[in-house]
Structure formats: C-alpha cells, structure tokens
Amino acid sequence: MKEITMVQAICDGLRLALESDSRVLILGEDVGKNGGVFRATDGLWEKFGDERVIDTPLAESGIVGTSIGLTVNGFRPIAEVQFMGFIYPAVEQIVSHAARLRTRTQGAYPASLVVRIPYGGGIRAPELHCDSTESLFVHVPGLKVVTPSTPREAKGLLLAAVQDPDPVLFLEPMQLYRSIKEEVPEGWFEIPIGQARKVLDGEDITLISWGTMVPVAEKAAREWEKKGVFCDLIDLRSLSPLDEETIIASAKKTGRVVIVHEAPRTLGLGAELTALINEHAFLYLEAPVARVTGYDVPVPMFALEDDFRPDVQRVSESIRQVVSF
Amino acid sequence: MIEQLRRDCIRHLSPDGTLTETGKEIWNRLDRDRKKNFFQWMTLVRHFDRRMILLQRQGRIGTYAPLEGQEAAQVGSALALQRKDWIFPSYREHGVAMIAGMPLSQILLYWMGRVEGCKAPEGVRIFPPSVPIATQIPHAVGAAWGFKLKKEDGVAVAYFGDGATSEGDFHEACNFAGVFQVPVILFCQNNGYAISVPFSRQSASKTVAEKAKSYDFPGIRVDGNDVLAVYDVMLQAIERARARKGPTLIEAVTYRKGPHTTADDATRYRPQAEVNEWVHQKDPLLRYTRLLKNEGLLTGKEEKEWEQTCKEKLDLAIIEAEKFPPAPPEHLFAHVYGNLPSNERKQRQELVQKRDRV
Ligand SMILES: Cc1ncc(C[n+]2csc(CCOP(=O)(O)OP(=O)(O)O)c2C)c(N)n1
Numbered sequence: 001m002k003e004i005t006m007v008q009a010i011c012d013g014l015r016l017a018l019e020s021d022s023r024v025l026i027l028g029e030d031v032g033k034n035g036g037v038f039r040a041t042d043g044l045w046e047k048f049g050d051e052r053v054i055d056t057p058l059a060e061s062g063i064v065g066t067s068i069g070l071t072v073n074g075f076r077p078i079a080e081v082q083f084m085g086f087i088y089p090a091v092e093q094i095v096s097h098a099a100r101l102r103t104r105t106q107g108a109y110p111a112s113l114v115v116r117i118p119y120g121g122g123i124r125a126p127e128l129h130c131d132s133t134e135s136l137f138v139h140v141p142g143l144k145v146v147t148p149s150t151p152r153e154a155k156g157l158l159l160a161a162v163q164d165p166d167p168v169l170f171l172e173p174m175q176l177y178r179s180i181k182e183e184v185p186e187g188w189f190e191i192p193i194g195q196a197r198k199v200l201d202g203e204d205i206t207l208i209s210w211g212t213m214v215p216v217a218e219k220a221a222r223e224w225e226k227k228g229v230f231c232d233l234i235d236l237r238s239l240s241p242l243d244e245e246t247i248i249a250s251a252k253k254t255g256r257v258v259i260v261h262e263a264p265r266t267l268g269l270g271a272e273l274t275a276l277i278n279e280h281a282f283l284y285l286e287a288p289v290a291r292v293t294g295y296d297v298p299v300p301m302f303a304l305e306d307d308f309r310p311d312v313q314r315v316s317e318s319i320r321q322v323v324s325f
Numbered sequence: 326m327i328e329q330l331r332r333d334c335i336r337h338l339s340p341d342g343t344l345t346e347t348g349k350e351i352w353n354r355l356d357r358d359r360k361k362n363f364f365q366w367m368t369l370v371r372h373f374d375r376r377m378i379l380l381q382r383q384g385r386i387g388t389y390a391p392l393e394g395q396e397a398a399q400v401g402s403a404l405a406l407q408r409k410d411w412i413f414p415s416y417r418e419h420g421v422a423m424i425a426g427m428p429l430s431q432i433l434l435y436w437m438g439r440v441e442g443c444k445a446p447e448g449v450r451i452f453p454p455s456v457p458i459a460t461q462i463p464h465a466v467g468a469a470w471g472f473k474l475k476k477e478d479g480v481a482v483a484y485f486g487d488g489a490t491s492e493g494d495f496h497e498a499c500n501f502a503g504v505f506q507v508p509v510i511l512f513c514q515n516n517g518y519a520i521s522v523p524f525s526r527q528s529a530s531k532t533v534a535e536k537a538k539s540y541d542f543p544g545i546r547v548d549g550n551d552v553l554a555v556y557d558v559m560l561q562a563i564e565r566a567r568a569r570k571g572p573t574l575i576e577a578v579t580y581r582k583g584p585h586t587t588a589d590d591a592t593r594y595r596p597q598a599e600v601n602e603w604v605h606q607k608d609p610l611l612r613y614t615r616l617l618k619n620e621g622l623l624t625g626k627e628e629k630e631w632e633q634t635c636k637e638k639l640d641l642a643i644i645e646a647e648k649f650p651p652a653p654p655e656h657l658f659a660h661v662y663g664n665l666p667s668n669e670r671k672q673r674q675e676l677v678q679k680r681d682r683v
Contacts, residue, residue, distance in 0.1 A: 029520065030520045032521075033593065033594050037589070055521070055522050057491035057526070058458055058488040058489065058491040058492060059493065061493055085456070085457065089492065089494070126387065126456060129456070295658070295676065297658055301435075301439060301440045302387055303437060303440075304656060
C-alpha cells in the first residue's frame with residue numbers, strides 16, 4: 001500500500017468511480033483541464049475525456065440543478081462546488097430539489113448524486129473561502145452529509161457516497177488535504193455512511209468531532225493521556241445520518257462529553273448531539289455536555305482565524321472543566 | 326452615440342501607439358493633466374501589483390489576485406467616475422479602488438487577512454471586494470435605483486469578470502436594471518478566462534456585450550487595453566445614465582498577464598503563444614506610454630521619476646499597513662451587531678479570558 005495525501009486519495013477514488021461505472025460524470029468549475037483548484041481531479045480529464053470530466057460554466061445552481069436532471073436520465077454525477085463559501089447559489093437546488101425528489105416522486109426519481117465541497121479554515125485562504133456550514137445541510141431531511149478526516153477515510157467514504165442511492169454532500173476539510181499521509185488500499189473499498197469511527201478508546205471522557213477538528217481533538221486527548229485521563233475520541237464521519245448508537249454508548253460509558261466543531265456555536269451540530277445525549281444518556285452524565293466551537297461571529301479573515309477556530313488549548317481546557325466538574 | 330455593436334470592438338489607440346481618426350478627436354478634447362493621469366495611475370497600479378506578488382512570496386500577505394494587463398480597463402473606467410458615484414468591485418479591482426480613494430494601505434491590509442482593509446474612508450463610495458462571483462452586480466443595480474428614486478444624477482458601477490456572466494445574479498441584475506431603467510453601468514473585464522475556463526466554454530454567446538440585447542439596453546465592446554477607448558466609452562455610458570437613459574453593459578476585452586491568483590498555475594491551461602502575444606504586443610501601459618512619448622508629453626526621465634514616486638508611495642503604504650496595530654482576538658465581535666447581544670458578550674468574555682491565560 002502506498003502512503004498518500006487526502007487529496008490524492010480523493011482523486012484515486014474519483015478515478016475508480018469513473019472506471020467502474022460509465023454512468024459516473026464529474027462536473028464543476030476548473031475540474032477538467034486544470035485538474036481542480038486543489039488538484040483533486042488531477043489527470044482525470046486527460047484520462048476520461050471532456051464528456052465525463054466536465055468544466056462547467058461558473059454557476060453553482062446550474063451545476064447542481066443539471067446534475068439532478070442527469071441523475072434521472074441515466075447518469076451518476078459527482079459535482080464539485082469549489083468552496084463551501086460558494087455553495088449558496090446552489091442551496092435552492094439542494095434543499096428544494098435534491099433533498100426532496102425521492103419523497104415528491106414517492107421513490108420513483110431519487111436524486112442519486114454526490115456534491116463534493118472543500119470546507120473549513122486553516123489554510124489562510126482569502127475572505128469567504130473558509131465556511132463550515134455543515135449544519136445548514138444536516139438540518140435538511142433527505143440529504144446525507146459526510147466528512148472524512150484522513151486519506152483512507154476520504155477514499156472509502158467517497159466510494160460509499162458514489163454508491164449511495166441518496167444525495168450525499170461530501171465535505172472535504174481543506175486543511176487536511178495535504179497535511180497527513182497515510183496508507184490507503186489501492187482498490188475499491190467503502191466505509192459505510194452512518195458509522196462513526198473510534199479514533200481513541202478511553203474510559204474517562206468522550207470527545208466527539210469531525211473533519212478538520214479531529215486532529216485538534218486528538219492532540220488534546222494525547223496531552224490528557226499523559227496525565228492519566230483517557231479519552232474516547234469519536235470521529236463522526238457521517239454527520240447525517242448520525243451514528244447514534246456509538247455516541248450514546250460512549251456517553252453512557254464515560255459520563256462526560258466534550259464536542260468540538262469549527263462552525264459557530266449556535267445551532268452547530270454540537271447542539272443536536274447534546275440534545276441526543278440528554279435524551280438517551282442523561283442519567284449517566286457526571287457533567288453537562290460541553291462544546292468547543294467557533295464563536296457566533298462571521299468566519300473571520302485569516303488574521304484572526306486562529307482565534308476563531310477551536311485549538312488544542314481550548315479543547316484541553318474544556319476537558320479539564322468537564323473532568324473536574 | 327452608443328449603439329448596439331455586436332462583435333466589433335471599439336479601439337482608438339493601436340498597440341503601436343498610434344491614434345485612429347476618432348482617437349485624435351478624443352485626444353484633442355483631453356487636457357494635459359488627464360493625459361498624464363492615465364499614465365500615472367496605470368504605472369502606480371502596475372507597481373502595486375508587482376510589489377504585492379513579491380510580498381506574497383515573502384509571506385507578508387496572503388493569496389493575492391494579480392491584475393497586471395488589466396490596468397487600462399480599470400484606470401480608464403474609474404477615472405471617468407465622480408466622487409458621488411457608487412462602485413461595487415470584485416476582488417481584482419485594486420486599481421479601481423485606489424482611484425476611488427481607497428488608501429493603498431487599506432488595500433494592503435485586506436490582503437493581509439485584515440477585515441479592517443474592507444472599510445472605505447468617509448465619503449469613499451466603494452464596497453469591499455466581493456469574493457462570491459457576481460453577487461455585487463445586484464448591489465450596483467440597487468444603488469443606482471436609489472439614485473433614480475431620489476432623483477439624483479449619480480451612477481453606480483459593478484465590476485465583474487467574464488465568468489460572472491454565467492451566474493444567476495448577473496442575469497437577475499441585468500433584468501432589474503432593464504425593467505427599472507436604473508443609472509447603472511455593468512462593467513465586465515473580459516480577461517478571457519475564469520480561472521482555467523476560457524470564455525468560449527463559459528458562454529455560447531460570442532461576446533459579453535451582446536447579452537445586453539436580451540435586456541434591451543446597450544452592450545458595448547471595447548478594447549480593454551486601450552485606456553482612451555475605455556475612458557471614452559465609460560464617459561458616454563455615464564452621461565447616458567445621468568441623463569436617465571438607463572443602463573449600459575460594457576465589455577472591456579483584456580487579459581490577465583499572470584495567474585488567477587498567486588495560488589494558481591496558469592501554464593496548465595493557457596497556451597504560451599497566446600500569453601506572449603498579450604504580454605509583448607498588446608500591453609496597455611506600453612501602448613499608452615508610446616503615445617505620450619510620441620506626443621512629447623513624457624520623457625524617459627519623467628517616466629523614471631514617476632516610477633520612483635510610485636515605489637516611494639508603495640514603501641510608505643507597506644510600512645503603514647505593517648505597523649497597523651494587530652487586532653486583539655475579541656475584535657472578532659467588534660462589528661457583528663449594532664449592539665452586541667448578551668449571549669455574544671459572554672462568548673467574547675470567554676475569548677478574553679483565554680487570551681489572558683496565554
Ligand atoms: C460563487 C462563486 N463560485 C466560485 C468561486 C471561485 N472562483 C473565484 S474566482 C473564479 C473565476 C472568476 O472568473 P471571472 O468572473 O472571469 O473573473 P476573473 O477572476 O477572471 O477576474 C472562481 C470560479 C467564487 N469566488 N464564487
């Protein structure tokens with residue numbers, strides 16, 4: 001097995017998808033000749049041609065809207081929205097159509113498509129390139145929302161998304177595109193959507209995170225490990241549907257929970273997780289569920305991005321408070 | 326005078342620095358200061374741009390969107406505006422912003438990742454750069470509408486690229502502009518590419534200008550590397566708008582000599598021969614400098630002196646921007662609401678405590 005980066009793993013997954021199913025198309029801005037602004041589609045246009053790896057006009061509503069039309073007429077589009085901050089023109093198509101088509105056609109015409117979306121901060125990108133608005137979409141019934149935190153996870157989840165009968169938003173943490181290398185199996189493998197991953201096993205406190213914040217939570221957990229506090233670290237991977245079983249079992253086991261996400265606090269996914277834990281594990285809790293999140297402010301330009309995003313220190317401090325409650 | 330032109334492109338100054346007959350008429354109407362102004366601004370803009378690329382390489386600013394090659398389109402159009410007019414730029418209009426009155430140090434701050442750089446000084450009517458493509462175009466239509474409703478003779482301008490014409494916002498803005506006949510100028514710098522995608526892939530229309538036809542207002546195609554033509558066309562569009570004759574779409578045909586941003590590699594998608602042609606044969610500053618020299622309005626010495634002045638202006642602006650005090654973390658909350666709600670005040674407190682622990 002080769003050690004590769006997340007962006008290479010995604011590219012490899014896309015290549016396999018194109019190879020194995022002639023209905024698969026890739027479409028988006030700069031995904032063809034340029035190989036994607038992050039090189040996630042590098043080499044695919046050369047290999048599969050202009051009719052399968054398609055540079056579209058600059059129009060997100062057009063990209064997702066036509067993808068929906070393609071799904072009902074024989075294709076499986078994997079659309080790319082260049083950055084999460086630019087998904088808003090496509091929200092109409094995603095929310096009013098992709099998410100509801102199965103219901104509205106009573107199962108006849110499901111919108112089986114994948115939308116890949118780089119998201120989150122941490123790379124000093126220009127203004128408005130760093131949104132982490134996953135909970136807008138988790139809130140919408142009918143959509144699936146997943147996000148990997150390692151190269152292997154990225155490939156496995158992507159291939160599961162391509163096979164999934166429902167619309168899947170595949171969120172790619174830009175900060176992790178090239179920061180980690182990992183051995184990734186070469187052939188086709190899938191990581192089932194809806195299953196969380198245990199990153200660390202511990203008895204003392206549950207840490208729940210996803211995407212960009214998994215490495216941050218892991219560092220904090222390692223620090224506490226040295227002091228004899230062992231974290232049960234869960235990488236959700238699948239934000240919708242949630243792996244309720246894993247979350248609840250861990251909360252019951254440790255009785256203490258810290259949730260870490262990059263998005264602003266109010267109505268971030270942490271709120272839903274807290275409610276879930278309260279509903280199912282309240283009597284097991286030794287402390288209120290804590291959240292370490294972005295603040296309730298517009299995602300700042302990069303000069304203040306480190307102050308906005310949760311860091312190891314904030315996670316660590318929250319663990320301290322919850323453990324000593 | 327403004328007619329619906331299809332594919333022909335208005336040009337008054339040839340790449341070799343000679344004027345057409347109409348060009349001569351326009352030239353003779355301009356005063357000496359204005360003639361020098363074009364040169365001075367284009368030179369400053371170019372020096373700014375080159376310096377920004379260096380600063381980016383040195384890690385002193387973040388990812389930057391260069392404009393070299395588009396100086397004439399920006400300078401020619403912006404110099405035709407007045408202080409009362411409103412400007413809604415994208416992220417590549419540093420030249421326009423300077424002329425509007427945005428201090429160089431503010432523009433620098435923006436690219437240093439500081440939100441303070443978005444703020445225009447009192448009386449400077451320019452919005453911050455609009456990063457989501459085409460979203461500023463409806464704003465311009467709205468601001469122009471405001472002038473119309475108040476019966477004032479201001480105009481509003483939206484600056485955008487060729488790629489922006491694919492977004493719904495462009496078409497919605499055009500439609501409103503046409504329906505409400507507002508004094509707006511939709512100024513498209515068609516630099517040939519939206520990142521890697523050529524205009525031929527962006528649209529089946531051969532030109533941006535002809536899109537105006539469907540909204541029933543004039544669309545004009547102008548050589549965007551001819552500062553005189555851009556200026557003249559813009560003046561006419563402005564005159565039309567002030568006279569309540571409605572909107573105009575201007576397509577300035579130009580080229581960005583460099584990459585889309587400092588994070589882009591343009592060799593992946595642009596043929597070198599094409600780049601060479603624009604860089605060596607169609608350069609807007611070179612063309613205009615030739616004219617000025619031929620007309621005896623600029624000597625080599627004056628040119629060097631002005632370049633030195635530009636360098637000094639930039640040195641000062643960089644010093645100013647770099648010594649601009651760093652914002653404390655709690656600045657995150659500074660302007661989120663008119664009055665910060667109590668839950669947000671608690672979050673701010675949390676942040677201050679964290680800072681104090683460090
Ligand atoms: C809504 C939206 N989608 C995608 C992007 C990413 N993006 C930034 S610039 C750009 C190309 C813009 O091309 P054009 O409008 O021609 O302007 P230019 O950059 O050439 O000046 C793209 C796709 C964005 N900023 N906003």
